[in-house]
Amino acid sequence: MLEKLNETAGAILCADNGALDPATGAVHRFALVADVEGTNADSSTQVAAIAWLSYQSGNPMEFGRNGFFLEDLIQTMLHRLNGFQRGPHACVENVEAIAHLEAAMRALDSRQERLATERAAMPKD
Secondary structure, eight states: OEEEEEEETTEEEEEETTOBOTTTSSBOEEEEEEOOTTOOTTSSSOOOEEEEEEBOOSOHHHHOOOSBOHHHHHHHHHHHHHHHHTTTTOOHHHHHHHHHHHHHHHHHHHHHHHHHHHHHHSOOO
């Protein structure tokens, strides 16, 4: 079942609540759905997605790489915003968004470092 998260510019962003990753407890698939009059993204009705976004499901060391990491999406947003800053859409709000996204990357990098240290300290079988 799709859960409506946001609606902008003629599209609805939805979480696919049927794609819950049991290993993390987080939904790992999202859809961008055309906002057609009469469409109810919250219903079980089949809707045509403009695009799907699938995050990693499960530990990549166990299941292989099968989707985006949070860091991947943040990097795409940073790349796009930096591009805007080189063109006619440069603005102070982009600079602020870039700073926050860079801070998010630092926090996620710190998390990865901590997890690697914890894994290294675990007794080997």
